[in-house]
Amino acid sequence: MKELTIIGATGKLAIPVINELLEKGVAIKAVVRDVIGAREKLPPAVDIVFGDLENVASLEAALQGTEYLYLNLGAPVPGEKFVAELHGVQNILKAAKGKLKQIIKIADLGTLHPEFHPSKTRHPGSVLRQQGHSLIKAAGIPLTTFNATWFINAIPWFVQGESLIIFGKHKAPMYWTNTVDLATYVFKAIGNKDAFDKDFALQGKEPIAYTEAAQKYVSAKNLPVQVVESPIPEVELGFLGDVLRYSESFEEKFQAQELYEVLGEPALSFTEAVEAV
Numbered sequence: 001m002k003e004l005t006i007i008g009a010t011g012k013l014a015i016p017v018i019n020e021l022l023e024k025g026v027a028i029k030a031v032v033r034d035v036i037g038a039r040e041k042l043p044p045a046v047d048i049v050f051g052d053l054e055n056v057a058s059l060e061a062a063l064q065g066t067e068y069l070y071l072n073l074g075a076p077v078p079g080e081k082f083v084a085e086l087h088g089v090q091n092i093l094k095a096a097k098g099k100l101k102q103i104i105k106i107a108d109l110g111t112l113h114p115e116f117h118p119s120k121t122r123h124p125g126s127v128l129r130q131q132g133h134s135l136i137k138a139a140g141i142p143l144t145t146f147n148a149t150w151f152i153n154a155i156p157w158f159v160q161g162e163s164l165i166i167f168g169k170h171k172a173p174m175y176w177t178n179t180v181d182l183a184t185y186v187f188k189a190i191g192n193k194d195a196f197d198k199d200f201a202l203q204g205k206e207p208i209a210y211t212e213a214a215q216k217y218v219s220a221k222n223l224p225v226q227v228v229e230s231p232i233p234e235v236e237l238g239f240l241g242d243v244l245r246y247s248e249s250f251e252e253k254f255q256a257q258e259l260y261e262v263l264g265e266p267a268l269s270f271t272e273a274v275e276a277v
Contacts, residue, residue, distance in 0.1 A: 002190045003027045004104075005063065007053070007092070008072030008084075010034075010041050013106065013151060013179055016277065017072070019043060020183030026190070031062040053088035059095035067101040068190050076128040077239050085125075089132035093139050102142045102196065104189055105133070106182070109252065112147035112199050116250050123246045125239075133199075142196035144189045146259075149203050149252060150210075152178045152270070153277045155217045163228045164218060167237070168248040170210040175203035175254055178273035181266040188263045195262060201255035206270045213270070220274045 004021065008014055009030035018028055022045050031051035032038040038048050051062030063069070069092070076085040110117065111126040111133075122130060136143045158165050182202065189195040208216070214227045232244050260266075268276060 001025060001027055002068075002187070003029070004068050004070050004186075004190060005029045005031060005066040006070045006072065007031045007051070007088075008074065009046070010038050011072050011074070012157070013153060013182075014072040015041060016153065016179040017183040017186065018046065020180055021187060022046070024183070024187050026187060029066070031059070053084055053091055054082055056091045056094050059091055060097075063092075063095055063099075066096070067099070069096075069100055069103050070186060071103060071105045073105075075239070075243070076125040076132075078124040078128065083128050085129045085132045086135075089135055093135060093141075096141075098139070098141075100141050102144065102189075102191065103136055104144045104186055105136075105146070107133070107145050107147045109147050109149045109201060109203070109255075110246070110250065112145070112201055113253075113255060116252055117246065118249050118251070123243065125243070137197070142193075144195045144197075145199045146182060146185060146202040147199060148177055148182070149201075150174050150176055151182075152176050152213070152217065152273050155214055156221075156223075159223075159225055162225050164214055164223070164225045166211050166214055166227060166229045167241070167244050168232045169229070170248055170250075172251040173207035173209045174213070174252050175205065175207050175256070176213055176270055176273070177202050177204050177266070178268060178277055180268055180273060180276050184267060185259070185263050192263075198258070198262065200259040200263070202259065203252075203254060203256040204266050204268075204270060204273070207252075207254070208270060216270065217274050220271060 029047040052058045073084040114122040
C-alpha cells in the first residue's frame with residue numbers, strides 16, 4: 001500500500017485530491033494546525049495529526065514515519081512575515097532531518113514558465129515558491145512538482161449571486177486541468193524514480209479561453225447564473241487581484257509533453273472533467 005503525508009490537506013484543491021487518492025487505496029496522513037476543524041472536512045479514513053509549519057518541534061512529531069510528503073501550500077503572499085512556501089519549507093526540512101524519500105508539490109505554471117508572461121518574469125509570489133523549491137533540491141530530497149494551469153474546479157469560486165464573474169481580459173486560452181487528473185498523477189509519482197527531480201507542467205489537452213470555459217461549465221452544470229466579464233478591482237480583491245492582473249497577460253503554451261511521457265496522458269477531457277468535479 002502506498003502511504004502519503006499531506007500538509008495543506010484542508011485546502012479547496014487538496015480535499016478532492018485526497019478523496020481520489022483514498023479511492024486508489026493510498027493511506028493518507030494529514031498534518032494540520034486545527035485537528036477538530038480538519039475532522040469535519042476530511043474523510044474518516046484520513047489519519048489526522050497536529051503540526052504547525054511555524055513550529056519545527058510539532059513538525060518533527062507529525063512527520064515521524066513519513067517517507068513521501070505532498071505539499072499543498074497556500075499561495076505565497078509577498079510581504080508576509082511567514083511564507084509557507086519558503087519559511088514553512090525551511091522548517092519542514094529541519095524537521096524531516098533528511099528522512100524523506102520524496103516531496104511532491106503543487107505549484108503554478110508561472111513558477112516553471114515565467115517566459116509565458118510578456119515581462120518574462122515570475123509573479124513575486126512565484127519567486128518565493130521557486131526559492132522554496134531550490135531549498136528542497138539543495139537538501140538532496142527528490143522533488144516532483146506539478147506546475148498547474150488553471151483548475152476547472154476553481155471556476156465556481158467566482159460565482160457571486162446570479163453571476164459567474166470573469167475578472168480581467170485573459171488574452172490567451174488555457175489548457176485547463178482538474179483535481180481528478182492531478183490525483184492520478186500524484187498517485188503515479190509516489191516512489192516513482194522516473195518522476196524524481198522533475199518539474200512537470202500540469203496541463204490538459206484542450207486550449208480554451210477563460211470566458212468560453214466558464215460558459216461551458218455553467219451549461220454542463222445547468223447553473224442558474226450568467227457569465228459576466230469584469231475589470232479587476234484595484235482594491236477589493238487584494239492579493240487575488242494582483243495575481244489576476246499578472247495572469248491577464250499570461251500567454252500559456254503547451255508544455256506537458258514530459259508529464260504525458262512519464263506519467264501518462266490525462267484521463268478526462270474538459271467536458272468529462274466538468275462532470276467529474
